[in-house]
Amino acid sequence: MSDLVGLFPYWAVIVLMMTGLYIVIAQGNLVKKLIGLGIFQVSVFVLYIAIGVVDGATPPILSPGFNSYSNPLPSVLILTAIVVGVATLAVGLALAVRIRESFGTIEEEDLLPLTMPELPPDGEARS
Amino acid sequence: MIAQNAAVLVVVLPLLSAPLVALIRNPAIAGAAALVIAALDAVLATLLLCQTLDGTVISYHLGNWAPPIGIEYRIDLLAAAMACLLSYAATLVALFLPVSLQGAVSPGDRPRLFAAFLLCLAGLVGIVVTGDIFNVFVFLEISSLSTYVLIAMGAGTDRRALTAAFDYLILGATGATFFVIGIAFLYVVTGTLNMADLGERMATAPKRAILVGSSFIFVGVALKAAMLPLHRWMPNAYAYAPAAIGTFLAMTATKVAIYMLIRMSDFVFDTPGEIGRVNFAALLPPIGLAMLLAGSVIAVTTKDLRRLLAYSSIANLGLMLVALGLGGVAGIAAALVNLFNHAIIKGGMFATTAAVLHRRGSTRMEALAGLSKDMPVAFGLLVLGGLALIGVPLTAGFVSKLVVIKLAFDQANWLVVGGVLLTSLITVAYIWRIVEAGMLAVPEKPRPRRDLHPAFILPAGLLGAATLGLGIWSEPMLTLASRIAAQMIGTAP
Amino acid sequence: MTLPDIFDLARLVVGDVLIGIGGLAALVGALGLVRLPDFYTRAHASGVTDTAGAIGILVGLAVLSPDILTAVKLLIVLIVALFASPASCHALARAAFRSGLRPSLHEDRPPPAVPGE
Amino acid sequence: MTTADLMLTAILLPLAAALLIALAGRSPNLREAVTLAAAAGLAFTVWQLIAGFDAGTAPTIALAQILPGFTLMLRAEPIGLVFAGVAAGLWGLNSLYSIGYMRAEHAPRQTRFYACFALALSAAMAIAMAGNLATLFVAYEALTLVTYPLVVHWQTEGAIAGARRYLAYLLATSLVPFLGAILWTWSAAGTLDFTAGGILDGKLGDGALTVLLLLFAYGVGKAALMPLHGWLPAAMVAPTPVSALLHAVAVVKAGVFTLLKIAVYIFGIDVIGRGVGDVLIVIAAASVIAASVIAMTRDDLKARLAYSTVAQLAMVTLAVAIGSPLAIAAGILQLVMHAFGKITLFFGAGAIQVATHKKKLSEIAGIGAKLPLLMASFLVGALSVAGLPPLGGMWPKFLLLEAASARDLYLLIGCLGLSTLLTLGYLAPIFITAVFGKPGAEDPHALPHDDHGHGSGHLPLLALIPPVVTALGCLVLFVAAPAILRFVAPAIGLGVLP
Amino acid sequence: MTQRLLLGAAFYFLWMGLSGHFSPFLLVTSILSVVGVILLLTRLGLVSRDYQPFSLVVALVIYWRWLLVEIVKANIDVIRCVLGLGKPPSPAMGWVHASQKTDLCKTLYANSITLTPGTITVLAEGDQFLIHALHREGLASLQDGEMDRRCTVLDENFRGKVA
Amino acid sequence: MFAAVAVALFVTFALALIRAISGPTVFDRVLSLNVIGTKTILLIAVLGFATDRYDFIDIALVYAVLNLIGTIAVLRYLVGDKERS
């Protein structure tokens, strides 16, 4: 039981990871894919934070009255990862907007016939 | 001063100048600035190569924090050689980048494109010079993000660039996340992110965690390396990105992924003589052979030159993986020879293709009709590159294939011998499609003889000359590769 | 018991009561979220957790704060929360209404589509 | 000039000529003058090499190292010099003929034609003087690639398909079995250098050697051993001078020459003779007979000649497979004799086409009356190919019979006899139809074929002189054969001359 | 300019309140960042009385005090309803007139309606708000117009000061 | 008391989650998630007090601001979507 509780963050990580990956793979909507990607990335954030936790220690913000802190390194790393994740999401959403503008859809199955490699280069195709 | 700090300047220079270039309003000036910065970076990389040629390993502690706490920039011969490849590629591409953007990307967007280009270079060089595995992830993302933007900029000529960029983004971000999960596992069991340390502490670390961690890393890198079956992003990315960018990516992006495999050979796969590690090396030959076969076969059926070259790149990446999988100093050396030679060969072909695109507005096979008549130099360069891809003697491609086949022969690995030899034939088939399209097909209307735009002559010509030169005088490349490999494995060169 | 002690005790009591009320309000609001019959009525329940819950807990904590800065921060949090709540609630309701979701009304009379009817 | 200089000259001279031809493209006369001058220069250079050859001081020149152990180097040796002499000697004649033929046919892209021709000669010289298998392989591939534009010359759909087939066969065989066999050799022997007595004895078992020999025999696709001969008839879409180049001067010759070199300097004649070559004997003999039979069924003159080449050069492979000095000597002689005989026949067929626009046996009845000298040359060439005295072609057949009987291969002797009959069977009808046939006898349903030129009964002198000269060559070679044998004897360990 | 100075001061105090550190370095860098933010806001065209109604601060505080009481009362109503203690829900929907002239005060009114549990502004079309109420009485009391009146006072106050 | 309030908030989460899962409309789900979001702010603040880590308030503040920005973004998205079609 205590193991189950102690490992709770890792279970959360696994659930989030699988959920995110599933959405990325199974969803045809580009924005939903990005959301899935976001969830997938968040699972990693949780994983790193969970790694850094020290039993009975306080979060790694120096404060009088505490001597035992969790490992700050994973948090620092994940700060970078969060920034990267946000940037990726931003670029992805911007692309989704542009795709919607040029193709009129962000549904993968509607995009598929419009992006076949056999099609002549643009313009001719849009007529 | 500069020589001492070259290790960090080689990353910082393009990284910090990128936003400044984005602020320049005049696209011509911005393009020139990008060229100058790439060239300076090439000088810095050359300095690093000179310093590391004798086996020295430069260790630069960022902010004077000693590793493993601080981030270490660790430049051995492999890193220096890769930095040279990346920065030279950037310089050559920057030479014709502005010209090839004419009519493809609006002038207002160009400064931002140049900035993204420099950022991409910075990210790639960063991956190569850093000694910290989390830093690898960060630089990987910097280069990836700018790559997505760069690919999307191809939407000016073909809107499919957008979906290509999006697909790559999803896969790239997923791959990077896998990579970072892998790092987490390794960090938990070793307590370090410094790759040198990581290698050492791995021996005593719990095996299962290493297995899980390196599996994640392997999948992450496999995505970046366009490893079958995770290759799907690549052909579209190369075909729809602005042609010059496609050239740069072909020369660098997947090469860096192979670099990562080599760099992480300590903990991603077994190195000879060490027992108990996860043996990913065994996976590489079958994957590589499958890529070799699939890439070549699909290349035969494609209708666009850039797509064809992209699928051919998948085949060539397969060859590198095969070489890597053969293992040992010789395997790594063979993979490196392939890596550098292929960057040169494919770079030359993509640059020439960019020149053709600039003149003809299309790289579809039927647009090549009459090429040998009105763009004979371009056609010659394409044929030369094609012969190199086939592996015709006196080209760098022959040397690349020969080292792999010889190694496989010596190991009596008949599957690899047969596979590599047989795929040469498929290569003949798709290269000959180019030859027939350019030499024998009758163009709809005769065109005036206008060969390569001058901006393309130097880069395409240099790469073509190197394709030939390294096929005849292959010794420097072979020596470099085997020295790097020896340093990697830790045996005396 | 000195005056400051009494003051501290009062602070403790008031704070605890406030956060208790806030907690209960949040709980009841969530209960409403589950129990109420349609989206629009549930939106009212969410309003409870957003206002009473937030006010109770944040003001309560502010009262319990060891220093004034913490209290100020808590109040800033409260202000931000109170700004966000109606904006999101309205956005949701409008989106629901525009997408054709109609509330079930007590009197069997459809809501007027045009103002002033 | 030293031997080394001469070897380099022999390779670089045609290379430089190709460059000059490309530059002189705008002036046909200048361009063709360059070709002829280069051919004369090359013939002189190779003659110097042959005349000055001294087995004791034969030097090697290292050119480049592609991989450690895989180096490019040149070395003069008798068999190679014989091949070089044939190729160089016939280039000039072929060029003369080309000028007549191509101008008469108003062929397009002549600059490319002459430049690639020169490049092909350069590659042939490199093959002849290759000092090891690596160099030979490199030059062999180069020869394939530079002859592709020649084969595809007309750029019609048929030409493109034929050239594709040509390339597919030659590259496929060289990139897989040939390169594989070379690497196997390298792996087993540790070297690729051509060494007297071979390098493989004791390195591989006889079974493996048999497989390796077969890999080489089929890897050297240029040798056109059945069933990998398909490229040769397919390449008939090329202009006739190119066919002459393929069949007589460089390409197929380079193939069988490669096999000779491999037999002598990689395997060692004795090694093959002790049974390693037995499987190949059967294949080569079957190839001789089958190709001859197919030749008899072909109406198209050039196709007939193509299958004839398959049959005749399978005899060289046969010689290699028998594996005795005598057999190798027969192979070398066959290489020379077939060159002169076959080029005469091709010149003849091409000249018939230029003069009469006839390409098929069924169409040429009676044309001999207009072209007496040409048909006389044709007859000489045909008889030489068949191996009848007093023509050069007799010698290799004779030696091959000797070699076969020395090894008690009686069935093979029967085969060789049959082959001579078959040769006459497919060559004689051409002569007989042309000279004695009645014009009216030609097939009334024959479709008009597409012509590339406008010649009408007139044969340019430049298209007539070369076949006459080569026919005379066949006569001269009957006398000169012993000299050739003496020249190569030390290299192949041929003791007593017959 | 006054607007900017006031805004700057507000930002500065916000900064200090959040930071809790008063070293000279931070005090100086905070000025820099405040100036930067104001410049950015100016470039975005977001500095104006419409966005930062400083003149209304006092009136707003009075209004908020009243609103707070309303919120508490409304909460009690809804909580009783959820717990099944009071009258059962009688959802109603109807249009309410907003008599304010400025967007700022209309927004204030609409948000006040939504913020008090039991009523939600579903649509805002010109000066008519479509309201959903948990009880008929809630809608009726809005239509009575106490909140509307108070917001209109603020509106007039605001317009008077602007003009 | 902090513990009791924290438990109450967790129960709130659970109830909101039930609604988020059962729907039935997408708006119900978003509403529930919105409630979870705003209650997270409160939870962070309460946990900060419970563990004497008053700096958690800063995190709560950041979370509140992010929530606000997120809300505005969603608002803009919904508006923009309507105007486009």
Ligand code: NA
């Ligand atoms: Na994210």
Ligand code: NA
């Ligand atoms: Na409300």
